Amino acid sequence: MPHPLAAVRGLVPRAVRRAGKDIIDRLRLWADWATNTRLPLDPPAELVTGIGGSWESGRRYLHLFRELCDLRPDEAVLDVGCGVGRMALPLAGYLTHRGRYDGFDIVRPNVRWCRRAITPRWPNFRFQHADIYNREYNPDGRRTARTFRFPYPDASFDFAFLTSVFTHLLPEDAAHYLAELGRVLKPGGRCLATFNLLNAEADALIDAGKCRHVMLPREGVYRVHSREVPEACIALDEGFVTDAARSAGLDVVPPIRYGLWCGRENGFEFQDIVVLRKSR
Numbered sequence: 001m002p003h004p005l006a007a008v009r010g011l012v013p014r015a016v017r018r019a020g021k022d023i024i025d026r027l028r029l030w031a032d033w034a035t036n037t038r039l040p041l042d043p044p045a046e047l048v049t050g051i052g053g054s055w056e057s058g059r060r061y062l063h064l065f066r067e068l069c070d071l072r073p074d075e076a077v078l079d080v081g082c083g084v085g086r087m088a089l090p091l092a093g094y095l096t097h098r099g100r101y102d103g104f105d106i107v108r109p110n111v112r113w114c115r116r117a118i119t120p121r122w123p124n125f126r127f128q129h130a131d132i133y134n135r136e137y138n139p140d141g142r143r144t145a146r147t148f149r150f151p152y153p154d155a156s157f158d159f160a161f162l163t164s165v166f167t168h169l170l171p172e173d174a175a176h177y178l179a180e181l182g183r184v185l186k187p188g189g190r191c192l193a194t195f196n197l198l199n200a201e202a203d204a205l206i207d208a209g210k211c212r213h214v215m216l217p218r219e220g221v222y223r224v225h226s227r228e229v230p231e232a233c234i235a236l237d238e239g240f241v242t243d244a245a246r247s248a249g250l251d252v253v254p255p256i257r258y259g260l261w262c263g264r265e266n267g268f269e270f271q272d273i274v275v276l277r278k279s280r
């Protein structure tokens, strides 16, 4: 059945409709600020479930940001695919008022919750929604990841991180996100990103049925769990990732810390952890 407003929609230019949506979003945000400054700091269970993994990993990752990337409390931090604040909340206890945090995500209710619960308490923590298509997380998204320009100026962050986000991006999208990270990081800026990296060991373990997820055979530089919903779980070729990072002006800081995801017996975390540094 057609949408009840479909006929009217056709008469209103797209740019006007977008501007209208933006205004409504802003009004909602102001209303939230006025009425919800005391929302509990625990996100609703249904939002947390959509993120997967354990909530406690937020504290572990803060430790890794400090240990592996020397994150300091007064730095400017970018969280790409911020979800429902699993990393933002521990960071709020660490960054001082001299530091700042920006996060964006493609799932509108998650971003809305972060804006309502976190920003009123820590105004230097800001969240934005990006309406990007992803068959798993935002199947009605209007934009594509491979053409999306992060909404921040060049060289504006000291540190960026992506926890369990490249594991939902196809190769072309991932390469573009690395290029955007190269653009928004300051010279010498660092990035910590998690991946499911394909190399000889990971491919062999997957082919031997040891992987924690069922992964289909390789299609060039990637493997997916499901052809119907490729973005549900994606593994990317390690050489592809390191080449794309280098092209973006990002050096891999060794060692790569391999994880348990593919059935490895000794892994550092669940996913593989890559630290990158923007060349000076």
Ligand SMILES: C[S@@+](CC[C@H](N)C(=O)[O-])C[C@H]1O[C@@H](n2cnc3c(N)ncnc32)[C@H](O)[C@@H]1O
Residues within 6 Å of the ligand: 051, 052, 080, 081, 082, 083, 084, 085, 086, 087, 104, 105, 106, 107, 132, 134, 137, 145, 162, 163, 164, 165, 168, 169
């Ligand atoms: C497994 S969740 C991890 C969320 C968060 N990083 C964390 O560790 O709690 C994957 C997240 O990636 C986000 N995501 C997927 N595609 C994205 C894209 N193209 N740009 C930004 N975020 C994206 C999803 O909306 C989801 O919040």
